[in-house]
Amino acid sequence: MSTGYSRSPKLLKGALIEFSERFIGPIPNVIVFQYNPETMTRTLEVWSQNASGESSAGTETSHTAQPFDPPETFSLALELDATDALEKPESHPVAFISGVADRIAAMEMLLYPQGDSLLGGLLGSISGSLSVGSSGGSIGGGLGGASGGVQPVPRGTVPVVMFVWGPGRIIPVRLTSFSVEELAYSPLLYPIRAKVSIGLKILTPKDFPSCYRKLSEELAITAFKFTRKQKEVLAAANMANSVESILGMLPF
Structure with missing residues (x-):
């Protein structure tokens, strides 16, 4: 006999989604x-000018200046x-x-360069061989589109990662810190319980090159703009809640 409340809402789970470019598409x-995680710490970095009231370029700026979106980072701990x-x-x-x-x-592996990994090298070789037919030409005019052939995975780059925390927060991130506390082991000395603490930095559209963007980067930018728009809508909704409070503060 079930004792749980059958009408209780289903809890969504957070996730990290890696968009690997080792194949033709992400x-x-x-x-x-x-x-x-039970808690998550978010930090927004406030832009500041130097003591003389000048920007780093040497020009005078307003004390209310904010030339770009504040960089945002957050940290959390995952139990496994x-x-x-x-x-x-x-x-x-x-x-x-x-x-x-x-x-x-x-x-x-989210911290490792794609091209230098074992899986990245293997799949990169397979993808490269698909772009060349038996006659030495590209198959079907080139699987990579107009460029003719599959675009190779650039070495020295990590994959695009999305942090998903419900429908209200789907954002591209870069891991900035990573630590593992292994708490118990199997007879083969594999960890069976662990605590993983990670730090993440939100990536904005300016963090992706504008000259040539991969499909995974376009998806990341779209997700960032979607989440940013939701934040603006929620902020506007709070203004409606504040009208009654403002009227109550007026002396007349």
Whole structure:
């Protein structure tokens, strides 16, 4: 007999989504949070001018100047636990062998350059071979469109990552800090419980090159603008709530 409230809302889970460009187009790699973090710290960096009232370029600026959006960062801690999965090894063979090591590795790979990874090199070779037919020409006029062939994965770049926290916050981010506290181990010394603390910086459209943008970068910019618009709408809604308070403060 179920004792839970059947009409309780379903809790959405947060996630990190990697858009890998190792194939012809961006392939999402979704890292769903096993447990949503209980707290999250957000910080907006306020732009400031020097003591003389001049900008870094040496020109005088207003004390209310804000030349660009304030950089925003946030930090959170994720709890990982393979205990439930270990109770049913036939349904969770990966967790039975490696515990939570696969989820930790998936997050760690967000910090590694795509072209230098084992998977990136293998898939890059496969994608490159697809662009050349048996006669030496491109297949179908080139899978990469007008450029003729598949665009190679640039070395020295990390994949585009989206932080999803419900419908109100879908934003492109760059990992700025990463630490793992492994709390328990399996007989094979794989971690079965761990706490992963990560720091994230929100990327804005100016962080992506304007001359040539990959599809994953266009998706990131669209998501940023969507989330920014929601913030503006919520701020406008608060103005309506403030009218009654303002009228109550007036002495007449």
